[in-house]
Amino acid sequence: MNANTKKSNLIAYLINFIGILLLFLAFTGLFKSNLLGARTSYIMGICTTACYTIIMVASLNVLVGVMGEFSLGHAGFMSVGAYASAIVTNALAGSGIPAILLFIIALITGGIASGITGILVGIPALRLRGDYLAIVTVAFAEIIRVAFCNFEITGGGRTMSGITKLSNFYWCFWVTVVCITVMYMFVRSRFGRTVKAIREDYIAASASGVNVTFYKVMTFTFSAFFAGVAGAMYAHYMTAMIPTNFNFNYSAEFLTEVIIGGTGSFTGSIIGAAFLSALPEAMRQFSIYRMLAYSIVLVLVMIFRPGGIFGTYEFSLTRILKRLVSGDLFNSGKKKALAAQAGGDIHE
Amino acid sequence: MNEQSKNITGTKEPVLKAQHLGIIFGGLKAVDDFCLEIGESELVGLIGPNGAGKTTVFNMLTGVYQPTEGSFYLCGEKMNGKKTHQVVAAGIARTFQNIRLFKKLTVLENVKVAMNMYMHYSLASSILRLPKYWKEEIEIEEKAYELLDIVHLRDKADFIAENLPYGQQRRLEIARALATGMKLLLLDEPAAGMNPTETAELLDIINVIRDKFHISVLLIEHDMSLVMKICERIQVIDYGVTIASGKPEEIANNPKVIEAYLGKDDEEVALPC
Amino acid sequence: MPLYEKECERKREKERKVFLMQLALFIQSVINGLNQGAIYALIALGYTMVYGIIRMINFAHGDFIMVGAYTLFYTIPLMISAGMPAWLSVLVAILVCVAVGITVEVVAYRPVRSQGSMTALITALAMSLFLENLAMVLFGANPKSVPAIFTLPTVSFLGATLQTKYLLTFGIGACMMIALQLFVKKTRMGKAMRAVPQDKEASTLMGIHVNKIITTTFAIGSGLAAVAALMYCSTYPRCTTDMGSMMGLKAFIAAVLGGIGSIPGAMVGGLVVGLVEIFVKVYIAPGWYEAITYGLLIVVLLVKPSGILGKNIGEKV
Numbered sequence: 001m002n003a004n005t006k007k008s009n010l011i012a013y014l015i016n017f018i019g020i021l022l023l024f025l026a027f028t029g030l031f032k033s034n035l036l037g038a039r040t041s042y043i044m045g046i047c048t049t050a051c052y053t054i055i056m057v058a059s060l061n062v063l064v065g066v067m068g069e070f071s072l073g074h075a076g077f078m079s080v081g082a083y084a085s086a087i088v089t090n091a092l093a094g095s096g097i098p099a100i101l102l103f104i105i106a107l108i109t110g111g112i113a114s115g116i117t118g119i120l121v122g123i124p125a126l127r128l129r130g131d132y133l134a135i136v137t138v139a140f141a142e143i144i145r146v147a148f149c150n151f152e153i154t155g156g157g158r159t160m161s162g163i164t165k166l167s168n169f170y171w172c173f174w175v176t177v178v179c180i181t182v183m184y185m186f187v188r189s190r191f192g193r194t195v196k197a198i199r200e201d202y203i204a205a206s207a208s209g210v211n212v213t214f215y216k217v218m219t220f221t222f223s224a225f226f227a228g229v230a231g232a233m234y235a236h237y238m239t240a241m242i243p244t245n246f247n248f249n250y251s252a253e254f255l256t257e258v259i260i261g262g263t264g265s266f267t268g269s270i271i272g273a274a275f276l277s278a279l280p281e282a283m284r285q286f287s288i289y290r291m292l293a294y295s296i297v298l299v300l301v302m303i304f305r306p307g308g309i310f311g312t313y314e315f316s317l318t319r320i321l322k323r324l325v326s327g328d329l330f331n332s333g334k335k336k337a338l339a340a341q342a343g344g345d346i347h348e
Numbered sequence: 349m350n351e352q353s354k355n356i357t358g359t360k361e362p363v364l365k366a367q368h369l370g371i372i373f374g375g376l377k378a379v380d381d382f383c384l385e386i387g388e389s390e391l392v393g394l395i396g397p398n399g400a401g402k403t404t405v406f407n408m409l410t411g412v413y414q415p416t417e418g419s420f421y422l423c424g425e426k427m428n429g430k431k432t433h434q435v436v437a438a439g440i441a442r443t444f445q446n447i448r449l450f451k452k453l454t455v456l457e458n459v460k461v462a463m464n465m466y467m468h469y470s471l472a473s474s475i476l477r478l479p480k481y482w483k484e485e486i487e488i489e490e491k492a493y494e495l496l497d498i499v500h501l502r503d504k505a506d507f508i509a510e511n512l513p514y515g516q517q518r519r520l521e522i523a524r525a526l527a528t529g530m531k532l533l534l535l536d537e538p539a540a541g542m543n544p545t546e547t548a549e550l551l552d553i554i555n556v557i558r559d560k561f562h563i564s565v566l567l568i569e570h571d572m573s574l575v576m577k578i579c580e581r582i583q584v585i586d587y588g589v590t591i592a593s594g595k596p597e598e599i600a601n602n603p604k605v606i607e608a609y610l611g612k613d614d615e616e617v618a619l620p621c
Numbered sequence: 622m623p624l625y626e627k628e629c630e631r632k633r634e635k636e637r638k639v640f641l642m643q644l645a646l647f648i649q650s651v652i653n654g655l656n657q658g659a660i661y662a663l664i665a666l667g668y669t670m671v672y673g674i675i676r677m678i679n680f681a682h683g684d685f686i687m688v689g690a691y692t693l694f695y696t697i698p699l700m701i702s703a704g705m706p707a708w709l710s711v712l713v714a715i716l717v718c719v720a721v722g723i724t725v726e727v728v729a730y731r732p733v734r735s736q737g738s739m740t741a742l743i744t745a746l747a748m749s750l751f752l753e754n755l756a757m758v759l760f761g762a763n764p765k766s767v768p769a770i771f772t773l774p775t776v777s778f779l780g781a782t783l784q785t786k787y788l789l790t791f792g793i794g795a796c797m798m799i800a801l802q803l804f805v806k807k808t809r810m811g812k813a814m815r816a817v818p819q820d821k822e823a824s825t826l827m828g829i830h831v832n833k834i835i836t837t838t839f840a841i842g843s844g845l846a847a848v849a850a851l852m853y854c855s856t857y858p859r860c861t862t863d864m865g866s867m868m869g870l871k872a873f874i875a876a877v878l879g880g881i882g883s884i885p886g887a888m889v890g891g892l893v894v895g896l897v898e899i900f901v902k903v904y905i906a907p908g909w910y911e912a913i914t915y916g917l918l919i920v921v922l923l924v925k926p927s928g929i930l931g932k933n934i935g936e937k938v
Contacts, residue, residue: 001485013477070742124923130738131678132922135877138870139915146912157908182475189474189481190460190467197450197461204448207410208462209436209528248866252746259743292758295751302744303732 012318019317020177027173044169045237050274051172052233055179057257057273058266059226064255065264065312066187067219068199069126070134072251073141074227079246080117080144081110081228082235083154086163089236093164103166106232107175114228115221117144122220126213138248148243161240167233175233179226184266186222195219249291256294260301262308267315361424362387363532363564364440368418369408370588378404379588382418384566386532389558391565393579395572395599397608401588402568403445406534409566410442411435423531437465441530443521445537445568451510455501455520458509459492462527492527498560499523499553515546522553532564533557539571547574554578576600584608648781650903651896656787656856658895659794663849664872665879665887666797667842673882674814674838677738680745681725683869684752685843688721689714689850690860691756694765707770714847721752722843726836749866756862767858770851790852797845798888805884814838871898874918880931889929 027047030036036043060074085106092102125136149157186192194215197205202212235241261272279290301308364386371379379401386392394402407413409420411432419428422438430438441462450458467488469480496502499519504512509520518538525533535554539547551574557563569575575582575596582599584592586608592599599605664686671679696710729748733740771786805811813834816824825831853868854860871894879890894914901910921928 001482001489003486006482006486068739070739072746124919128922128926131742132877132926134742135678135870135873136919136922139874139918142870142915143912146909146915150908185475185477186471190464190469190485191471191474193453193457194461194464196453197458200450200452201448203412204444204450205461206432207436207442207444207448208524209433209441209465210461211431211433248870249750249863252750255743255746256750289754289758291750292754295747295754298747299729299744299751302736302740302747303729306733306736306740 012316015318015321024170024173028170031169046278048167048169048172048233048237050277051169051176052167052230052237053254053257053277054176054270054273055226055230055233056254057261057269058180058183059223059230060254061258061261061263061266061269062183062187062219062226063223064258065262066192066199067195067216069129069216070255071137071220071223072134072248072255073121073137073139073144074223074254075246075248075250076137076141076144077114077117077224077227078231078234078250079148079241079243081114081231082241082246083148083160083231084113084228085110085232086160086235086241087153089164089166090162099166100171102164103171103236106166106236107229110228110232110235111225112228114231115225117228118221118224119217121224122217126216126220138251141246141248141251145243145246155242157243159240159242163235163239163241165236165239167237172233172237175229179229180266180270183222183226187266191215191218253291253294256298259308260294260297262310262312264312265308265310265314267313268308268310271310361421363390363423364409364420364566365424366409366418366420369405369415369420370417371404371408371413372416377588379408379415379585382585382588382590384583386564386566388564389562391554391558391567391578391580393567393569393575393582393596394585395569395575395582396585396591400585400608402585403536404588405585406442406536406566406568409435409534410440433465436528436530439529439531440534441525441528441532442534443518443525443536443538445540447514447517447521449509449517449520449524451508453509454505455496455507455509455512456489456492456505458520458524459495459527460488462524463488463491463529466529495523495526498526498556500549515542515549518542519550519553522557526557526561530563532566535565535567535569537568537570539569539574547571550574551578645781646903648778650899652781652783652787654896654899655892656790656895657899658875658892659787659791660849660853660856660891661868661872661875661894662794662888662891663790663797663845663852664868665876665891666801666884667845667849668869668873668876669879669881669884669887670801670838670842670845672876673884674817675734675835676818677730677741678745678873679839679842680742680869681748681752681865682842682846683865683867683872684749684756685718685722685846685865686850686853686868687756687860687862687865688752689718689847690767690854690864691760691765692717692847693770693850693854694767694860697768697770701768707768708851711847711851714850715844718843718847718850719840722839722846723836726839730839731832731835749869753862753865760862762862764859764861767854767860769858770855786855790856793848793852794888794891797848798884801841802884810834810837871914874914877918877926878921878928880928883928883930886928886930893929 031040031044034040056074056078060071063069063071063074088109089102089106092105097105121137121140125133125140128136148154154160194205194210197208198210198212198215206212257272257276258269260268260276261270262268276294305311362385364384366382366384369379369382370377382405384392394405396402404413408415409427411427411430411434415428419426421427422435422440425438427435427438427440450461453461467484469478469484472478473481493502493505496505499522501516501519501523504516509517512520518540522535522538525535538554539550542550554565554567555578558565567575567579579596581594582592582596583590584599584602584605591604591608592602594602664683667682667685668679671677671682692714693710696713697707700707700710725748729744730741733744771789773785773789776783776785805814813824814837816827817831817834824834872891875890875894876887877890878893879886879888894917897917898910898914901913905913
């Protein structure tokens with residue numbers, strides 16, 4: 001990082017922002033023009049599903065790819081966000097607050113509730129590592145599920161319905177962009193660097209002055225916060241939910257998507273999540289084969305490409321533009337992708 | 349820390365004062381009554397046969413193990429009970445017998461991690477890319493490059509740490525330890541596995557460190573030529589107990605030391621008259 | 622005054638009845654708890670064996686039991702119509718489970734064994750998902766009712782009912798534990814099994830065929846799963862495709878509680894978890910009993926991760 005790389009980073013941020021804006025306009029054009037006819041709202045729904053799935057997978061990737069630890073209870077944090085935000089918006093319903101403000105309140109409430117849960121779970125759980133940590137996250141997620149089944153305010157084990165529908169695709173798109181940006185900035189900073197060092201060798205990190213426990217809990221909470229935001233988005237899209245929606249299988253699905261997409265690659269998480277949430281809808285008649293296919297793909301990935309399909313590769317709009325300008329398009333490997341954010345050099 | 353213990357101004361407190369340090373593991377006394385004083389810019393060697401407890405002493409001095417008896421002070425400040433990262437922040441850094449680098453990070457990043465405690469920009473700063481973020485990252489990168497210059501690794505700054513040859517990995521570990529801004533540097537067998545050229549380079553680096561930063565060094569080594577050349581004082585331990593302490597020449601001729609390394613001879617060697 | 626005496630007599634009668642009911646409830650809880658515990662113990666034995674040898678939590682172990690249960694569902698009617706006792710179908714279940722276990726090990730676990738525990742964990746998870754969803758595809762999502770396996774008498778005492786097949790469950794569990802313990806401690810193969818986790822390279826140098834040992838361990842673990850399936854189905858005659866993951870987690874808690882890697886530990890852990898579950902369900906809060914079990918796991922892992930009977934292994938710096 002020197003004065004030059006700072007300049008090139010800032011330019012990269014601008015380029016990426018323009019790219020995302022163009023993407024948003026493309027989506028808006030596609031939906032408003034009614035090109036898809038009767039299926040427009042259906043497809044918009046899938047895209048909204050993709051949005052919160054992307055946030056979930058990306059936030060889990062921060063934990064798994066960057067910090068190198070497992071969580072098989074991520075759906076638990078999502079449920080905390082979902083229920084907390086639903087309770088708040090139900091209480092505020094009819095108070096005349098404009099919808100967009102209500103949506104933002106819901107998201108922030110969900111995130112904070114989940115973040116607090118993250119601290120409470122993280123402090124004891126992160127004393128463990130590897131297999132044991134994975135099991136403990138399952139245990140905590142199950143405790144959360146049982147708790148929600150027993151509290152009346154969350155429906156007492158039955159479906160909680162009547163949640164205000166606030167998640168429309170256009171808002172969700174930008175929320176997703178903001179979330180991914182924040183996560184990306186975290187990873188490309190001294191925090192991300194320190195956490196990666198902890199992943200590589202926590203003893204050496206400690207011997208380099210790093211307060212390992214602090215950074216682990218911080219990252220865990222950070223990841224949980226975004227799971228809560230995704231949960232809030234989920235609740236205000238589905239408008240009805242039951243604690244068993246957020247069971248171990250859902251957590252396992254997210255982890256599968258992280259691993260297949262590529263631990264440590266935001267591009268992989270985004271594409272993986274988008275693709276895999278669109279897939280069930282596209283393969284409606286094959287839905288029972290879906291998880292079967294996932295698990296086979298997962299085993300194959302583990303055997304042949306343990307870093308995931310994308311590994312640590314990040315899509316970079318600036319890189320492609322540079323190649324275009326220098327005339328070297330053939331080697332760019334450009335892909336049509338949804339919101340992708342990566343830029344800057346390795347010198348950050 | 350009060351003014352008195354700030355060593356740069358040349359005060360009474362030694363950089364390291366270890367008093368009767370000892371530790372028991374499950375009934376076995378791994379280190380017993382370890383005493384050592386190191387002054388500013390002093391280079392002391394800690395030698396002894398394998399398994400004598402040298403790395404255990406290092407582990408105690410860096411908060412990895414808590415001593416079961418005795419205490420130690422850094423510039424007058426008591427260090428017992430501090431966790432590793434607190435000890436490092438206070439001013440003791442170390443390298444490891446089996447190199448522990450952040451393998452998948454670059455050489456530059458390895459050094460930057462150790463400087464994290466000197467960076468203060470907040471999470472919000474990094475997310476919003478406020479000016480403080482840019483300022484601190486640029487400063488740290490300059491300092492990191494300076495440290496890499498000392499260990500002759502500047503041109504390898506963007507290499508992935510695990511791809512470096514062994515000798516360079518060891519030097520990177522030293523650079524990383526230096527980055528913590530310590531007053532006392534513990535080197536655990538820095539020359540292990542190095543050929544004579546690399547060892548000579550290492551010697552240079554250690555001398556430069558002492559001259560430039562005025563830091564004290566405690567060195568565990570098996571390479572006797574290096575130890576004899578560079579150490580001002582040597583302490584010998586065997587089975588956790590200090591058996592000799594003094595200048596290199598004294599240690600070389602000390603019968604107890606020879607016995608510890610070579611074992612006792614039943615017969616006298618007949619010297620040619 | 623006879624009226625007053627009659628009142629006292631009635632009161633005393635009532636108190637006696639209440640006491641007897643409480644006693645009956647207590648004893649019934651103990652019985653149910655021990656039975657539940659014995660089932661968990663049988664499952665935990667499989668986890669602990671595999672972990673003890675290759676230091677890996679086989680997430681799919683619970684699903685091996687599911688495989689066994691479905692095998693029983695299909696073979697018991699065949700046995701009955703052939704005029705043979707229903708429980709003989711456990712032999713078929715054992716064969717199927719062992720086949721599945723060995724296949725999973727060779728096809729999925731062995732190729733990734735060298736790559737670290739994270740990869741192994743994910744592969745195990747993937748195998749678990751695979752088995753569950755394969756079962757869903759093959760057998761459908763509806764639960765299946767397993768026909769009665771044992772027709773053994775029910776004994777009542779002190780107001781509690783004891784189904785004697787519970788004694789069978791308990792007895793089989795104890796026998797398995799003793800047999801395994803003897804096998805591991807006394808036989809050559811058992812010694813080899815204990816050597817492998819200590820030092821794989823040294824074991825190979827000593828002439829131990831590591832792959833064969835590991836495969837054998839999986840075979841034994843899977844066979845145990847089939848027996849556990851039998852005992853489970855005799856108490857709860859229903860199989861679903863997700864029964865494996867629920868039970869697997871509880872049994873894993875049992876194994877960790879007793880000390881993972883310790884065979885008697887699995888027994889102790891299983892009984893403790895079974896008793897705690899039933900007692901919490903009956904006496905404390907029926908809606909929360911699962912949370913208490915998971916809470917117990919968390920507490921154990923934080924306070925004494927080596928479990929009740931396990932040993933602590935630190936990390937060398």
